[in-house]
Amino acid sequence: MITELDIGGVSVDVVFKDIKNVHLSVYPPTGRVRISAPCRMSLENIRLFAISKLGWIKKQQTKLLSQDRETPREYLERESHYLWGQRYLLRMADVDEAPGVTVEYRHIVLHVGTDVPVQKRQAVLDDLYRRELKQAAKPLIAKWETRLELQVDRFFVQRMKTKWGSSNPGLRTIRLNLELAKKPVESLDYVILHEMAHFLVPDHSTRFVGLMDENMPSWRMVRQILNEAPLSCGEQFLF
Ligand SMILES: [Zn+2]
Numbered sequence: 158m159i160t161e162l163d164i165g166g167v168s169v170d171v172v173f174k175d176i177k178n179v180h181l182s183v184y185p186p187t188g189r190v191r192i193s194a195p196c197r198m199s200l201e202n203i204r205l206f207a208i209s210k211l212g213w214i215k216k217q218q219t220k221l222l223s224q225d226r227e228t229p230r231e232y233l234e235r236e237s238h239y240l241w242g243q244r245y246l247l248r249m250a251d252v253d254e255a256p257g258v259t260v261e262y263r264h265i266v267l268h269v270g271t272d273v274p275v276q277k278r279q280a281v282l283d284d285l286y287r288r289e290l291k292q293a294a295k296p297l298i299a300k301w302e303t304r305l306e307l308q309v310d311r312f313f314v315q316r317m318k319t320k321w322g323s324s325n326p327g328l329r330t331i332r333l334n335l336e337l338a339k340k341p342v343e344s345l346d347y348v349i350l351h352e353m354a355h356f357l358v359p360d361h362s363t364r365f366v367g368l369m370d371e372n373m374p375s376w377r378m379v380r381q382i383l384n385e386a387p388l389s390c391g392e393q394f395l396f
Pocket residue numbers: 351355361
């Protein structure tokens with residue numbers, strides 16, 4: 158059983174174990190924080206312990222953040238790229254028409270000229286990710302609208318440096334990280350539920366966790382997979 162604490166904006170997983178001393182870890186690649194505590198230790202004492210270590214935790218997280226991630230993409234023939242958790246090889250198709258992108262069995266085909274710069278190739282691929290993510294998000298949002306009995310007025314897909322998603326309950330909007338199109342679709346479902354649950358509970362209190370447990374019993378596993386997935390160059394997710 159994992160309990161989640163919010164310590165000055167830092168999410169801390171607490172696990173009670175049959176051990177003598179409390180133990181604090183910050184895990185790569187995302188800087189996830191976990192405290193293993195003796196069963197008899199009270200949550201209040203664990204909270205005080207975490208607060209006393211907050212400076213150290215943030216220093217470790219910053220260190221992880223500055224470490225090199227996945228190598229930068231060059232968008233070349235046979236380079237690996239992911240879509241919905243599946244690996245595809247890039248194929249370049251030299252065409253005269255407007256640039257575009259298609260998905261075939263095991264291949265993502267970029268219809269761009271051979272002399273097109275890397276940034277343009279990335280933009281063409283990002284268009285695919287944006288299109289795929291918008292298409293996949295719509296029915297998932299509709300599902301959670303029915304289940305949670307609330308409404309999302311608009312959702313946005315964008316590049317986000319530090320989060321998988323965010324929400325504005327007042328405006329009834331949610332934002333989804335473009336990178337989610339590279340992960341298994343369960344991750345998108347989890348992030349959408351998480352952001353929509355914030356319409357009902359603004360923080361990560363036990364009420365919020367209860368809401369998650371009730372609607373997606375496997376959410377911790379999905380979050381763990383999401384946070385352990387390889388990250389794009391220079392990106393760091395704390396969620
Ligand atoms: Zn949240």
